[in-house]
Amino acid sequence: MILQVENLTVQRGGVAVLAGVSFALDAGQAVFLRGPNGIGKTTLLRTLAGLQPAVTGAISGAHWPEGIAYASHADGVKPTLTVAENLRFWARVFGTVEIDAALDQMNLRDLKQRPAHTLSAGQKRRLGLARMLVTGRPIWVMDEPTISLDRDSTALFAQAVQNHLRGGGAAVIATHIDLGFDAQTLELAPFKAAPMSDADFDEAFL
Numbered sequence: 001m002i003l004q005v006e007n008l009t010v011q012r013g014g015v016a017v018l019a020g021v022s023f024a025l026d027a028g029q030a031v032f033l034r035g036p037n038g039i040g041k042t043t044l045l046r047t048l049a050g051l052q053p054a055v056t057g058a059i060s061g062a063h064w065p066e067g068i069a070y071a072s073h074a075d076g077v078k079p080t081l082t083v084a085e086n087l088r089f090w091a092r093v094f095g096t097v098e099i100d101a102a103l104d105q106m107n108l109r110d111l112k113q114r115p116a117h118t119l120s121a122g123q124k125r126r127l128g129l130a131r132m133l134v135t136g137r138p139i140w141v142m143d144e145p146t147i148s149l150d151r152d153s154t155a156l157f158a159q160a161v162q163n164h165l166r167g168g169g170a171a172v173i174a175t176h177i178d179l180g181f182d183a184q185t186l187e188l189a190p191f192k193a194a195p196m197s198d199a200d201f202d203e204a205f206l
């Protein structure tokens with residue numbers, strides 16, 4: 001199993017938001033996380049990425065956590081560097097060298113020498129996603145990756161994810177849209193944590 005999540009409770013601002021989340025991914029598999037605004041998708045992704053601890057439950061797998069590449073809402077793009085320099089920078093951070101495949105897969109070759117601050121929102125997002133390709137990491141954890149992408153770029157991204165899966169990778173993707181390929185779907189609404197009751201407060205502490 002490349003990633004296994006068992007009975008996970010995750011919290012934001014000290015309050016549990018999701019409880020009892022479980023799923024498992026083998027190499028070559030993806031899961032789409034769905035749920036209304038505020039349900040806890042970002043919180044779950046941040047926990048999977050090892051950026052915050054789980055309240056209870058377990059995350060395990062052959063490559064966890066060192067094999068995770070996390071794409072948050074932010075693109076992580078360095079504005080003063082060109083597109084190619086951004087990718088080389090990330091390649092160096094992750095100990096890889098190859099950026100050509102990322103340029104091609106996210107259709108960035110013509111923009112290679114452009115300073116990133118001159119890119120449109122969608123182009124910047126394509127660069128942010130190309131970053132995932134240069135990490136060389138097997139598990140992609142992605143938060144609404146298609147925001148700002150037009151239909152063609154969304155299709156390019158979906159293709160890049162499928163290539164990653166075919167190469168033995170895995171992906172956890174919070175998305176509201178249909179990316180056009182089959183994967184598990186995990187609806188998070190049923191895992192909404194119960195609100196704290198008055199009985200949970202410790203009077204002696206107040």
Ligand SMILES: Nc1ncnc2c1ncn2[C@@H]1O[C@H](COP(=O)(O)OP(=O)(O)OP(=O)(O)O)[C@@H](O)[C@H]1O
Pocket residue numbers: 012013014017035036037038039040041042043044
């Ligand atoms: N710093 C904070 N303190 C307390 N609560 C917070 C804090 N940050 C976020 N929250 C709350 O935690 C819950 C989960 O937020 P999260 O960002 O994980 O949801 P989401 O499903 O990713 O939402 P969206 O679809 O809107 O991006 C939300 O109800 C949010 O209001």
